[in-house]
Amino acid sequence: xxxxxxxxxxxxxxxxxxxxxxxxxxxxxxxxxxxxxxxxxxxxxxxxxxxxxxxxxxxxxxxxxxxxxxxxxxxxxxxxxxxxxxxxxxxxxxxxxxxxxxxxxxxxxxxxxxxxxxxxxxxxxxxxxxxxxxxxxxxxxxxxxxxxxxxxxxxxxxxxxxxxxxxxxxxxxxxxxxxxxxxxxxxxxxxxxxxxxxxxxxxxxxxxxxxxxxxxxxxxxxxxxxxxxxxxxxxxxxxxxxxxxxxxxxxxxxxxxxxxxxxxxxxxxxxxxxxxxxxxxxxxxxxxxxxxxxxxxxxxxxxxxxxxxxxxxxxxxxxxxxxxxxxxxxxxxxxxxxxxxxxxxxxxxxxxxxxxxxxxxxxxxxxxxxxxxxxxxxxxxxxxxxxxxxxxxxxxxx
Numbered sequence: 001x002x003x004x005x006x007x008x009x010x011x012x013x014x015x016x017x018x019x020x021x022x023x024x025x026x027x028x029x030x031x032x033x034x035x036x037x038x039x040x041x042x043x044x045x046x047x048x049x050x051x052x053x054x055x056x057x058x059x060x061x062x063x064x065x066x067x068x069x070x071x072x073x074x075x076x077x078x079x080x081x082x083x084x085x086x087x088x089x090x091x092x093x094x095x096x097x098x099x100x101x102x103x104x105x106x107x108x109x110x111x112x113x114x115x116x117x118x119x120x121x122x123x124x125x126x127x128x129x130x131x132x133x134x135x136x137x138x139x140x141x142x143x144x145x146x147x148x149x150x151x152x153x154x155x156x157x158x159x160x161x162x163x164x165x166x167x168x169x170x171x172x173x174x175x176x177x178x179x180x181x182x183x184x185x186x187x188x189x190x191x192x193x194x195x196x197x198x199x200x201x202x203x204x205x206x207x208x209x210x211x212x213x214x215x216x217x218x219x220x221x222x223x224x225x226x227x228x229x230x231x232x233x234x235x236x237x238x239x240x241x242x243x244x245x246x247x248x249x250x251x252x253x254x255x256x257x258x259x260x261x262x263x264x265x266x267x268x269x270x271x272x273x274x275x276x277x278x279x280x281x282x283x284x285x286x287x288x289x290x291x292x293x294x295x296x297x298x299x300x301x302x303x304x305x306x307x308x309x310x311x312x313x314x315x316x317x318x319x320x321x322x323x324x325x326x327x328x329x330x331x332x333x334x335x336x337x338x339x340x341x342x343x344x345x346x347x348x349x350x351x352x353x354x355x356x357x358x359x360x361x362x363x364x365x366x367x368x369x370x371x372x373x374x375x376x377x378x379x380x381x382x383x384x385x386x387x388x389x390x391x392x393x394x395x396x397x398x
Contacts, residue, residue, distance in 0.1 A: 013102010
């Protein structure tokens, strides 16, 4: 199909969880010949990974805490952000606006809906975010990453399109690679991360938990762990005392390569993390962030855990003993870990960015695309070409 060049505005809050899917969509829309601009806040403008071709427009993002006295300031910021967004729309003339959640998306979407510009929301988590809940009644479509999304009102069900959560191209390219060979006497490579800044609870629990594994497993460990800078020395000493080889850093530039080599992931349950684990097919032990809004990280684990690709441990139960128990259940024999990898892989939606771009192009005057609604993309995402050795697991899952 020949596509005409159009303009699109993406609006995303100042965290990687909102911005990374927006960056992926921008790259796909640019590949299709469209022009894309970003609306975000000052924090979002600092998130690495923004494509060079996409200009960023920083607007005020009103925040509403528990103190009602702060609401006046928040409302003023939203109204100012809305005025700034309207001025951008007058000059840029977008065919559609896509909101990815977070406070900065609110004024951008309020502006687009008041200006009768087709508007789409993308929800990365298994719980509809607060800003997206506020805006759901005003938009034409809601793209979701999971088949079941909490806090999504039934009255909006006809707007819902299951597309998945876009992931980085470097990670997605690993999808057709086989799971790293894991044998009864081979290395067990464990990757531990806690988000962009690490997580102290992982630094405190994981080394001791790994030390509690049976000797046959413990002696085969090879650990890569991301830590906070202030925790590095203490974590390094713990691994040294346990005689477990571990590579530690505050940040790994080659995270996609680390994920490709890993047999087991231990970390938080952010939407982008789970999207990448399922895209590649990596078993995981997930520890949801307990202070996440609406406990959405726990909900994010539901699909992957139910399929058998992950184990979820609440942080209050995340002890060395419990971690060792769950690792042993997954990795005591190669078949168990391989089955978990297949289950994780089958939860992936590798066409997420393409399907989201199709949905975007179906609004704003473009020819209607073949957009698959809830249920359709779930099957589509699970039936792409299966890497060598995963066909049997796919058939069993079906």
